Amino acid sequence: MVELDSQTLDCIFHALGDTTRRAMLRDLAQGERTVSELAEPFAMSLAAASKHIRVLEAAGLVRRDIRGRTHHCSLDPTPLATADQWLGIYRRFWTGRLDALEAALRAEAPPPPPKKPLPGKEGE
Amino acid sequence: MVELDSQTLDCIFHALGDTTRRAMLRDLAQGERTVSELAEPFAMSLAAASKHIRVLEAAGLVRRDIRGRTHHCSLDPTPLATADQWLGIYRRFWTGRLDALEAALRAEAPPPPPKKPLPGKEGE
DNA sequence: CGATCATTAAACCATTCGGTTGACAATTGG
DNA sequence: CCAATTGTCAACCGAATGGTTTAATGATCG
Numbered sequence: 001m002v003e004l005d006s007q008t009l010d011c012i013f014h015a016l017g018d019t020t021r022r023a024m025l026r027d028l029a030q031g032e033r034t035v036s037e038l039a040e041p042f043a044m045s046l047a048a049a050s051k052h053i054r055v056l057e058a059a060g061l062v063r064r065d066i067r068g069r070t071h072h073c074s075l076d077p078t079p080l081a082t083a084d085q086w087l088g089i090y091r092r093f094w095t096g097r098l099d100a101l102e103a104a105l106r107a108e109a110p111p112p113p114p115k116k117p118l119p120g121k122e123g124e
Numbered sequence: 125m126v127e128l129d130s131q132t133l134d135c136i137f138h139a140l141g142d143t144t145r146r147a148m149l150r151d152l153a154q155g156e157r158t159v160s161e162l163a164e165p166f167a168m169s170l171a172a173a174s175k176h177i178r179v180l181e182a183a184g185l186v187r188r189d190i191r192g193r194t195h196h197c198s199l200d201p202t203p204l205a206t207a208d209q210w211l212g213i214y215r216r217f218w219t220g221r222l223d224a225l226e227a228a229l230r231a232e233a234p235p236p237p238p239k240k241p242l243p244g245k246e247g248e
Numbered sequence: 249c250g251a252t253c254a255t256t257a258a259a260c261c262a263t264t265c266g267g268t269t270g271a272c273a274a275t276t277g278g
Numbered sequence: 279c280c281a282a283t284t285g286t287c288a289a290c291c292g293a294a295t296g297g298t299t300t301a302a303t304g305a306t307c308g
């Protein structure tokens with residue numbers, strides 16, 4: 001399965017911890033992009049964008065295919081799966097609560113009457 | 125639903141991008157811990173550990189309850205759910221399921237669709 | 249060949265990060 | 279009251295981060 005090496009996770013989460021880089025990933029989710037295309041939406045130099053791409057590449061999130069003088073980047077989702085796997089360890093902590101939240105949100109609709117009006121509140 | 129604010133995601137992923145902080149979260153997953161207890165496994169000063177806890181707190185991952193002179197920390201999984209939600213946008217890229225959206229986005233070279241359901245496994 | 253385009257390299261700068269140490273505040277217990 | 283415990287604060291340090299600008303590299307094209 002996917003390895004949960006701490007160094008790897010450091011790289012992945014660090015790469016994800018920047019708005020510019022996440023926007024680049026969102027762009028790459030639509031398909032292959034050259035370095036210039038990836039850099040275009042941002043108010044920064046091409047060199048700066050190139051560095052961001054290198055960070056994504058170092059995290060394994062981006063694959064680079066050099067064709068002539070243009071570098072074509074594509075999304076490699078494997079590290080995202082690794083991050084997801086790490087998050088999965090903690091999923092039990094929020095699934096239950098989100099279920100409760102969801103129930104609370106649906107309270108706008110016909111409110112489900114609490115079957116157990118015990119005075120004690122749950123969790124938290 | 126959970127908000128996907130970029131500043132918030134920056135904070136969350138930055139907090140997760142450090143081995144020490146992830147270890148602290150793993151510890152907190154077992155239950156409440158004081159600052160000293162959280163710091164104890166690490167070969168660093170209490171002040172350094174305290175800073176890590178503050179980063180986790182800033183990301184909303186840790187809740188602090190001051191009782192007397194001891195600060196009791198507990199895990200707040202909400203930001204993990206937010207991170208999971210962000211990852212969810214890309215989940216289709218590694219689950220192997222080709223849904224209509226991906227087909228529409230990647231309008232080039234559709235590979236023959238494998239019919240494997242591939243049940244998602246949670247690691248460890 | 250020579251100009252141009254796509255991209256990286258290198259040097260630099262300000263800020264942040266992760267860590268230290270020492271002083272400080274507050275609570276607790278003898 | 280006094281001393282120990284718990285934890286933060288403040289100043290500092292070296293390294294990394296995110297950005298710039300100015301070359302330099304390499305492919306393409308007239």
